[in-house]
Amino acid sequence: MADKNPSLSLTPKTKKIVIVGAGIIGASLGYYLSQRNDITVTLLERDTPGAGASGHSFAWANAFGKDPREYHTLNRRSLDMWYRLAHQLDTDIGIHYGGEMRWESDPQRAAQLRQRIHQIQRWGYPCRLITCDEMLTLEAHLQPGTVLAASLSEADIHIETDTFIDVCLRQACEAGAVVHSQTEATGFVVRNGSVAAVKTPNGEFPCDVVVLASGVQTTELASLAKARIPQQRSPGIVIKTTPCVEVLHNVAVIHAPPKDENHQHLHLRQLADGSLRIGQGTQEGINRDDSQAHADALLARAKTYLPAIADAKAIPTPVGYRPMPLDGFPVLGFTKAVPNLYIALMHSGVTLAPFVGEMATLEIVDDVRVDWFAPYRPERFG
Numbered sequence: 001m002a003d004k005n006p007s008l009s010l011t012p013k014t015k016k017i018v019i020v021g022a023g024i025i026g027a028s029l030g031y032y033l034s035q036r037n038d039i040t041v042t043l044l045e046r047d048t049p050g051a052g053a054s055g056h057s058f059a060w061a062n063a064f065g066k067d068p069r070e071y072h073t074l075n076r077r078s079l080d081m082w083y084r085l086a087h088q089l090d091t092d093i094g095i096h097y098g099g100e101m102r103w104e105s106d107p108q109r110a111a112q113l114r115q116r117i118h119q120i121q122r123w124g125y126p127c128r129l130i131t132c133d134e135m136l137t138l139e140a141h142l143q144p145g146t147v148l149a150a151s152l153s154e155a156d157i158h159i160e161t162d163t164f165i166d167v168c169l170r171q172a173c174e175a176g177a178v179v180h181s182q183t184e185a186t187g188f189v190v191r192n193g194s195v196a197a198v199k200t201p202n203g204e205f206p207c208d209v210v211v212l213a214s215g216v217q218t219t220e221l222a223s224l225a226k227a228r229i230p231q232q233r234s235p236g237i238v239i240k241t242t243p244c245v246e247v248l249h250n251v252a253v254i255h256a257p258p259k260d261e262n263h264q265h266l267h268l269r270q271l272a273d274g275s276l277r278i279g280q281g282t283q284e285g286i287n288r289d290d291s292q293a294h295a296d297a298l299l300a301r302a303k304t305y306l307p308a309i310a311d312a313k314a315i316p317t318p319v320g321y322r323p324m325p326l327d328g329f330p331v332l333g334f335t336k337a338v339p340n341l342y343i344a345l346m347h348s349g350v351t352l353a354p355f356v357g358e359m360a361t362l363e364i365v366d367d368v369r370v371d372w373f374a375p376y377r378p379e380r381f382g
């Protein structure tokens with residue numbers, strides 16, 4: 001933690017904070033902020049909570065593929081915080097523990113996996129190479145085919161985002177926060193260079209601080225306050241299935257190799273109701289195909305690795321748009337243009353939600369600048 005933020009002239013005593021967006025980031029922030037004294041928290045959500053990227057996410061919390069090291073560490077800190085947050089919220093928040101298991105059947109990719117594991121082990125990530133026998137001991141239903149290298153990243157988890165968002169908002173409301181669903185922020189009342197109120201069709205919401213946790217819409221909203229927060233378009237698809245038998249007994253997430261050059265890696269997780277979530281490619285991979293044929297094809301590939309899910313039916317899911325800042329890294333902090341406008345925009349928001357919620361609360365309430373956020377300030381975009 002470091003020096004005071006000189007641009008803020010706010011004094012405590014019922015600081016009014018309006019959060020625009022009730023995805024996983026807005027919900028986490030709403031929870032942390034509402035736990036503080038002399039703070040009133042209002043969340044404005046134009047749809048229903050979780051309707052944005054959070055509801056379309058693969059929701060694998062990890063620091064596996066996060067480079068450079070500084071960004072890996074940010075994700076790692078947040079990943080490790082999920083356990084503390086679960087304890088604090090003291091109810092089922094939709095976490096699935098057990099780590100992430102992956103394997104490769106192509107010699108070049110197997111070499112890359114070994115290299116990656118050694119690199120992140122040096123960074124202190126709890127992961128290791130495992131044998132095919134260990135894979136099958138962990139997941140007896142698996143029929144992995146050729147395994148040239150396999151790994152387990154033991155700290156990784158996945159999260160049922162709807163459950164987590166519900167819990168955060170419920171506990172925030174118990175602490176006095178108010179959530180307005182179907183209430184779209186359409187503009188700002190700016191007085192003396194600061195946002196005095198957020199405009200909506202249902203009226204104006206006065207504020208001392210406004211937080212944009214509005215996902216892909218953050219760019220447009222920020223521009224209304226003359227702040228430049230550029231994003232790239234990043235559509236992705238994670239299909240759902242009907243509930244099926246429990247196939248993942250120990251690990252939370254699996255990444256299976258492509259069968260051939262025409263395919264991408266497959267990732268899969270299972271929810272408490274038995275349904276599966278399946279995606280392909282990397283966490284940043286572009287995919288716009290929300291057809292039944294695509295959903296069927298993904299599930300068919302999953303069935304070759306997990307024949308026990310033979311009865312599952314694929315449910316196509318609409319395209320989800322990742323909040324994706326132009327350089328791929330989070331945008332966190334007050335803007336120079338409007339000193340009481342706080343931006344919380346990021347990909348990997350499922351991984352980052354606990355840490356961002358807790359640290360942004362320090363910045364907003366205690367008027368400090370958190371060093372961990374220094375590389376991710378909004379002014380880097382000019």
Ligand SMILES: Cc1cc2nc3c(=O)[nH]c(=O)nc-3n(C[C@H](O)[C@H](O)[C@H](O)COP(=O)(O)OP(=O)(O)OC[C@H]3O[C@@H](n4cnc5c(N)ncnc54)[C@H](O)[C@@H]3O)c2cc1C
Nearest residue numbers: 021023024025046052053054057060185215236320349351
């Ligand atoms: C296909 C896919 C796979 C992903 N996989 C992973 C993964 O495995 N791991 C990981 O960590 N991350 C993953 N992500 C990214 C992660 O889901 C997002 O970073 C995270 O959900 C962002 O949360 P958020 O709350 O910032 O945004 P959102 O969930 O989009 O929430 C923003 C909310 O703001 C509301 N809103 C927008 N404009 C307004 C307005 N004007 N007024 C009021 N409300 C407004 C929206 O309706 C929305 O509910 C994935 C995303 C996608 C799409």
